[in-house]
Amino acid sequence: MEYYVNQSKEQVEKMQQFNKEYRYLVTGAAGFIGYHLSKRILDAGASVIGIDNMNDYYDVSLKEHRLSFLKDREKFTFIKVDISDKEKLTGIFESYHPDVVVNLAAQAGVRYSIENPDAYINSNLVGFANILECCRHFPVTHLVYASSSSVYGGNDKIPFSTDDKVDRPVSLYAATKKANELMAYSYSKLYGMKTTGLRFFTVYGPMGRPDMAAYKFALKMKAGEPIQIYNHGNMERDFTYVDDIVTGVFNILCNPPKEDDLGAAYKIYNIGNNKPEKLMDFVAVLEKKLGMEAKKEFLPMQAGDVLRTYADVTELMRDFDFKPSTTIEEGLERFADWFWEYYGGKE
Secondary structure (H helix, E strand, O other): OOOOOOOOHHHHHHOOOOOOOOEEEEEOOOOHHHHHHHHHHHHOOOEEEEEEOOOOOOOHHHHHHHHHOOOOOOOEEEEEOOOOOHHHHHHHHHHHOOOEEEEOOOOOOOOHHHHOHHHHHHHHHHHHHHHHHHHHHOOOOEEEEEEEHHHHOOOOOOOEOOOOOOOOOOOHHHHHHHHHHHHHHHHHHHHOOOEEEEEEOOEEOOOOOOOOHHHHHHHHHHOOOOEEEHHHHOOEEOOEEHHHHHHHHHHHHOOOOOOOOOOOOEEEEEEOOOOOEEHHHHHHHHHHHHOOOOOEEEOOOOOOOOOEOOEOOHHHHHHHOOOOOOOHHHHHHHHHHHHHHHOOOOO
16 A cells, blocks of 8 residues: 555555556566666565566666666566567566566667667567567556657647647657557557556656766766756756656556557556756756766757657546656755765765
8 A cells, every 4th residue: 555655545445456466577677667666566565577688778787786686586586588589578478477567678768769770679669569469478467568758759739648649759769659559559459458558757766877867967977077968958858756657657557447439458648747847957956966066068959859848647647646746856866865875975
């Protein structure tokens, strides 16, 4: 019960309770959100089969660091595998028969998709198709998968709603995430699978990704190097603290969607803070929490980037009586505490 944060007793009672007897397969378990979610599931008393390909998109030692907190847990099993390897992935489903699958494995990064498109095709499209096929042939009660706020592209209407049209992505990464949603819908419709896609909005926090703003800026500041601020700082992001993200995912795990009017048990949710922050305000708070002033290099807008993200979380609130609420002051303080602990304090 303690994991249903900020929810009324009445709403919790309407929800199917978390099942400790289920086996939860989490792909991307050594990743940022995957690690935190796996820990939450284990803390709740259930078993986790974690898989990850441990690629070197960013420092593998950080992924190993995250895994070090999971590997000794009695109910945690880790398997190094790439979801684009259908034969090996099928073998895992054959051996473990997971009840719930959370697909967080993906090639991340908007800008990197411009430089290395093949990685996105292999992981985000081929890999996701393999996940769908395994869930079809070894039926699961629910498939939850990561989408992204990037699917909204350059939408001018704010806040971004799951009812908005999202057919003009401005990066290949965004296109693959929209494709995932369409693929999941077709499997829900054709094979009766219950699928839920989650559009995450700019996640940050302890053990985060070094290519994301808070972590990337902190590393540059520690090294005395300038941080790159695009569009001359005229940007806004719906920064969302990782614990809020994980609570949203956790609530959804054992509450698969019901069939819609067309017979598909399919749902999409935004998970964002519902409160966009100006980039320069975010930088100012980060400077304060790290105790350092950043050297700043102001640059034009980058290809594939967007001016603003802003999550409409009406449906998340309606269905789960929950919305992310951690302020950037709280979240960046926790991030800064972890950052200095991980890197051995200020020099």
